Amino acid sequence: MRVDEQWVRDISAVDYTSRVTVRNPKSIEACVKLKESTNARVCVGRAGTRYRTETLLRFLADHAAANDSVWSDVDESLVDRLGFFKIKTLVRDKQEYITRPDLGRKFSKDTIEEVKARCIVNPDIQIIAADGLSAFAIDANLEDTYSIISDRVRAKGYKMGTPIFVKYGRVATMDAISEALNAKVTVLLVGERPGLVTNESMSAYMAYDSSTVKPESQRTVISNIYNDGTPTVEAGAQIAYLIELMMKEKKSGIDLKL
Template identity: 30%
Template sequence: MSDLWDALRGRTSARIGLGRAGDSLPTERVLEFAAAHAAARDAVHQPLDAGGLAKELESVGLGEPLVVTSRAADRGEYLRRPDLGRAPGDLSRIPHAGGDVGIMFADGLSPVAVAEHAYGLLMALTDVLGERYSIAPPVIATQARVALGDHVGAALGVDTIIVVIGERPGLSVADSLGVYLTHGPRPGRADADRNCVSNIHPPGGLDYATAARVTAALVAGARQLGRSGVDLKDNSRAITPPPE
């Protein structure tokens, strides 16, 4: 049976107008919450099929993806020791390809998001970046935090590293990606040296084409400015005033 809240629920993922059953919530709402909580936990703990993802990404045509890992031995250690997720394991197989842009896919806190959206986002990024910049073969990193991209970018020898990572899942969305861009990647970069595009999970969040367009604008801005981070602003959504 519909109620006055139905129209608003269709416009937000927030839990609103849940109703009451005596002194508690209706059973339907309790079960919805439990299912969302379980989905968030599963998104964190489900391992990324790096080999399967590599085969999928290879079809984009940027070269054979390389798979690396952090110093975290397993998922439990990764969650307990964020510092190990930022530190590289063996990067000796990464070629010093050089080039303008490198792209690293990191499982982060939602391997599910990477498995679901990596291919679509890489296609969109290739469409907007491929004609202007040289792109190194993609890298897939497991048990990885954002800062691992600094080591990968330095090993690749690229001017800018784009880290696509699974964002921390919530009770509304468990499969969201974030993009972190660092110009001049090297070990020791701080969060203030990065720019972020978040909430990428079509159809409910940012779509691939828009996320890629914003990222491309940040790449261009970073190359012009000579750095990324707090001094670099996203002008991709700027509205050009109508002519007088």
């Protein structure tokens, strides 16, 4: 296969959005149209009862990229540059993070006390970022999304809390932080579990008066934040709009009428 007339060693560099590998298709135009309508692995052809070599290699490459994202760490120079206060859950390392989801939802008492002592209390808006299951998602999307949210929220005159980055964090960490700081609206930007389409997808979980005793239905969610999903600029604007709506209605999740 060739890209820009040069041989490519990395099969993941090939654009498969319109590449049809079915041999002698009845309608190449129909195949291209189908490929462009979905990220699914369609119109790839076969060799007997098996995948073609090219299809299998691309599958393995995408699977490896997903694994890399799960096992990698967020670039901490990014969160430092954005001014995030860094904390960690009870998880000791990445292996434990994968095998003990419960520990990724909890903090030590010392960590909670440090948050109370070093972060702004009683904020209107508390922004949190967590690595989740995709470090690459945070690396790729956090800066633009956070910048748009913070600019729009400040323009509305809301009191912004100290931005917090949680290493080895899962969604429920937002509840403990919200309770500790008595935040009105809490927003968690977290890396999604990567798939074979992308390893850079981020989600935003939002809640009014987030609490460890409230159900999951308290959360409002925007998912698939990445270049080929919901772009960061659009996501940031949507999140800012929802923050304003939550502040006005004093509710979130299934109680918030959009």
